């Protein structure tokens with residue numbers, strides 16, 4: 001009998017694949033979302049099944065603005081929010097509306113590898129800029145601005161994918177000023193901002209939207225469930241107008257009104273806040289387990305910084321080691337990771353590897369690190 005695939009992931013039995021940057025299925029909130037859906041259906045309002053308003057349902061945006069304001073610690077207004085199908089769609093939409101093939105954009109080096117795929121779909125000329133332990137190096141942005149005119153700069157300011165680094169407050173402010181001075185959009189992917197375990201990041205770039213150059217993208221994928229395909233863009237009135245007035249929304253109405261209606265109940269009933277608090281406790285435990293195991297089992301020549309939030313540990317191997325060449329070896333040991341080169345816009349970062357602790361419980365993490373250590377230690381011997 002032929003088999004049909006039912007989710008994006010297809011991990012062979014027995015494999016521990018730290019390359020997977022998704023929530024563990026046991027953490028997907030089936031029962032809480034059933035409660036939210038029952039609450040919404042009990043309101044008996046058939047309009048949750050109608051075409052939605054272009055910006056996204058106003059009552060959902062009010063509930064989301066309250067949740068974000070509380071979680072960020074800075075006020076968020078419903079009229080600053082535009083509803084998306086998640087960050088991936090939001091990025092694609094931003095490219096469609098604000099760029100033309102051949103335009104230049106700046107990204108961080110490293111950056112989220114699947115965003116690079118979206119930018120390639122739009123024929124953009126991608127320039128990767130260096131980062132350090134405080135995120136994008138501002139001098140490098142300035143140097144490149146002297147030479148190039150990017151339409152936007154894509155950044156993951158908090159608990160970066162893959163590096164786990166958080167952009168400092170001072171650099172956030174400098175980047176916003178530069179975007180105003182040189183007239184480019186600052187596209188901030190804040191997908192991990194709320195997944196803070198041991199340190200609170202500076203205010204999200206969404207708190208700088210008065211600049212009218214900032215688009216702050218958020219998502220329910222990592223704080224509730226990726227299958228919802230629901231997210232938002234926070235921005236100022238001029239850019240909201242650009243997002244709302246276009247053929248896609250004229251024809252199809254606002255994005256995902258039905259799911260928004262259910263998630264509105266999850267926000268209003270406190271289901272989202274409670275779920276997020278649980279995730280933070282669980283992921284924190286997993287980081288501690290992964291980092292302890294890595295420290296115990298890998299040689300001192302393999303380095304990493306213990307992350308304060310997000311989903312990832314970014315391993316730096318000795319320079320002469322190509323992590324990509326270890327992938328097949330690792331598969332034989334039934335363990336996986338994402339090699340650093342995936343996150344480079346210039347085919348570099350070969351001696352890095354990204355590990356995610358989000359998909360596996362602590363026992364599997366310990367087992368997986370043991371397997372990975374055998375692969376790396378064998379190569380280093």
Ligand SMILES: Cc1ncc(COP(=O)(O)O)c(C=O)c1O
Pocket residue numbers: 021085086087088089112156161189191218219220221226230231
């Ligand atoms: C940095 C980053 N942006 C975006 C996404 C995808 O977000 P969404 O599911 O909202 O499209 C991910 C998921 O791994 C991510 O790590």
